[in-house]
Amino acid sequence: MSIIPSPFKPLAPPPSRSARTRERILKVSLDLFNAEGESNVTTGHIADELDISPGNLYYHFRNKNEIIHHLFSDFEKQIDIAPEPINDAPSAMEDLWLYLHMMFERIWQYRFLYRNLDDLMARDAKLRSHFNIIIGHKREAIRGMCNSLVDAGAMRATAPMIEALAENILVVATYWLNYENLKHRAGIRDDPKRHLTRGVYQVMRLLAPYLVGEAKSHLDHLMDHYTS
Amino acid sequence: MSIIPSPFKPLAPPPSRSARTRERILKVSLDLFNAEGESNVTTGHIADELDISPGNLYYHFRNKNEIIHHLFSDFEKQIDIAPEPINDAPSAMEDLWLYLHMMFERIWQYRFLYRNLDDLMARDAKLRSHFNIIIGHKREAIRGMCNSLVDAGAMRATAPMIEALAENILVVATYWLNYENLKHRAGIRDDPKRHLTRGVYQVMRLLAPYLVGEAKSHLDHLMDHYTS
DNA sequence: GTCTATATAGGGATAGAC
DNA sequence: GTCTATCCCTATATAGAC
Numbered sequence: 001m002s003i004i005p006s007p008f009k010p011l012a013p014p015p016s017r018s019a020r021t022r023e024r025i026l027k028v029s030l031d032l033f034n035a036e037g038e039s040n041v042t043t044g045h046i047a048d049e050l051d052i053s054p055g056n057l058y059y060h061f062r063n064k065n066e067i068i069h070h071l072f073s074d075f076e077k078q079i080d081i082a083p084e085p086i087n088d089a090p091s092a093m094e095d096l097w098l099y100l101h102m103m104f105e106r107i108w109q110y111r112f113l114y115r116n117l118d119d120l121m122a123r124d125a126k127l128r129s130h131f132n133i134i135i136g137h138k139r140e141a142i143r144g145m146c147n148s149l150v151d152a153g154a155m156r157a158t159a160p161m162i163e164a165l166a167e168n169i170l171v172v173a174t175y176w177l178n179y180e181n182l183k184h185r186a187g188i189r190d191d192p193k194r195h196l197t198r199g200v201y202q203v204m205r206l207l208a209p210y211l212v213g214e215a216k217s218h219l220d221h222l223m224d225h226y227t228s
Numbered sequence: 229m230s231i232i233p234s235p236f237k238p239l240a241p242p243p244s245r246s247a248r249t250r251e252r253i254l255k256v257s258l259d260l261f262n263a264e265g266e267s268n269v270t271t272g273h274i275a276d277e278l279d280i281s282p283g284n285l286y287y288h289f290r291n292k293n294e295i296i297h298h299l300f301s302d303f304e305k306q307i308d309i310a311p312e313p314i315n316d317a318p319s320a321m322e323d324l325w326l327y328l329h330m331m332f333e334r335i336w337q338y339r340f341l342y343r344n345l346d347d348l349m350a351r352d353a354k355l356r357s358h359f360n361i362i363i364g365h366k367r368e369a370i371r372g373m374c375n376s377l378v379d380a381g382a383m384r385a386t387a388p389m390i391e392a393l394a395e396n397i398l399v400v401a402t403y404w405l406n407y408e409n410l411k412h413r414a415g416i417r418d419d420p421k422r423h424l425t426r427g428v429y430q431v432m433r434l435l436a437p438y439l440v441g442e443a444k445s446h447l448d449h450l451m452d453h454y455t456s
Numbered sequence: 457g458t459c460t461a462t463a464t465a466g467g468g469a470t471a472g473a474c
Numbered sequence: 475g476t477c478t479a480t481c482c483c484t485a486t487a488t489a490g491a492c
Contacts, residue, residue: 017475021475021476037347037350039347042466042468043467043468043469044466044467044468052475052477053476053477053478054468054469054477054478055469055470055471055476055477055478055479056476056477058468058469059475059476062469063468063469064467064468064469115346115347116344116346116347117410118265118343118344118406118410119265119343119344121410121413122265122413128413131410132411135410135411160451160455161433164429164430164433165433167407167430168396168400168430168433168434170407171400171403171404171407171430172396172399172400174407175399175402175403175407176399178345178346178403179395179398179399179402179403181346182346182349182356182359182360182363183360183363185349185350185356201392202392202395202396202399205389205392205393205396206396206434209437209438223388227388245457246457249457249458270485270486271485271486271487272484272486280457280458280459281459281460282459282460282486282487283457283458283459283460283461283487283488283489284457284458284459286488288457290487291486291487292485292487
């Protein structure tokens with residue numbers, strides 16, 4: 001706003017026209033992919049929505065796959081974050097609840113990736129391997145958390161129980177939105193935020209039976225609050 | 229084999245040439261859909277595989293969607309079967325194990341339906357509504373089974389626990405093969421039967437924490453047998 | 457019932473002018 | 475950077491001969 005020259009060099013130059021179009025393409029692509037499903041969105045649709053020509057789109061991205069790759073890369077940065085290590089067990093339940101909610105939010109933001117996981121991953125080896133790395137990190141995080149809880153006396157579970165629990169948590173977290181969508185597509189499209197909280201709740205229900213003591217009662221309290 | 233005329237009228241006439249081609253189309257379509265994914269299989273591929281012309285295929289089926297509908301209808305007949313009601317709790321665990329295995333086998337047989345559930349159901353309202361009915365029946369069956377187990381003193385769970393458990397069982401059962409596929413596509417393609425048994429195990433692990441008494445020890449025994 | 461040939465449509469991607 | 479025009483390819487589906 002000010003016309004007085006700043007004594008500080010700006011940290012980032014203003015985005016060029018080109019960079020802005022590029023960003024707009026990414027944003028609109030994400031929105032359309034999420035709304036219609038990636039395979040139902042053509043480069044033509046994207047260009048139309050932006051009021052630019054198909055040729056222009058192909059100036060910014062070599063092909064449709066490159067758009068998907070950029071979006072996946074953004075997703076990866078946001079999802080591949082470990083939860084806080086556990087200090088005291090009761091507050092760990094609240095930390096976990098928040099962490100899960102954050103993860104579900106990010107899955108929701110990039111839900112087109114989850115809609116047709118199989119197809120996308122089959123088409124593209126790089127996506128597949130990166131997605132498997134993410135899942136692997138999550139599996140490790142869950143294992144670590146469970147072991148911490150066991151050590152802290154907040155959880156009772158054998159190693160095979162923890163292994164199976166980790167897999168079940170991953171399945172439910174990965175496919176929860178798909179499952180909800182299946183049910184609700186028929187009826188009224190209700191608040192998406194509700195889906196996310198519901199997903200957190202379902203995952204917590206998987207963990208709950210193995211908890212003991214304060215952690216258990218604390219989680220029960222959190223879940224009661226949800227049910228009401 | 230015998231040339232002596234049978235005194236009984238045959239129950240079904242031998243299939244006509246037309247009926248045979250029709251059946252062959254359905255069989256090959258199912259195989260290709262399962263192997264490559266429905267959206268990657270064209271009517272041309274199906275005709276090629278059968279060494280018939282595309283025109284011939286369209287003589288037997290109005291379009292590709294009609295083939296999918298027939299396959300779905302076969303699937304529906306086989307999957308929409310309720311488990312046996314529970315008599316004594318320990319043997320119920322074995323019945324359940326077998327029932328789940330049968331269900332997973334049938335999902336495996338028609339796994340192309342599960343690969344892109346979202347797309348298929350979004351395209352076709354009839355498929356969607358029927359699939360939701362199937363899921364609804366399964367949900368009811370799980371609820372009923374849990375209540376029986378609680379009444380029999382073999383299970384300890386509140387109503388909200390049972391509700392959440394039913395949903396989690398449905399998610400894991402519905403998406404287990406997809407999840408396994410995600411992991412294993414990268415590496416060696418191992419025995420598919422293993423995937424099915426693994427799915428049964430994962431579902432049983434969801435149920436296990438709520439069991440008490442003989443049912444619990446019986447299921448523990450079954451699961452130990454799996455782990456070894 | 458089965459074939460060949462073809463109509464129709466749509467999507468991905470490029471060339472070249474501006 | 476952006477546009478117009480167009481090419482190429484693939485998939486669904488049909489027409490009409492045999």
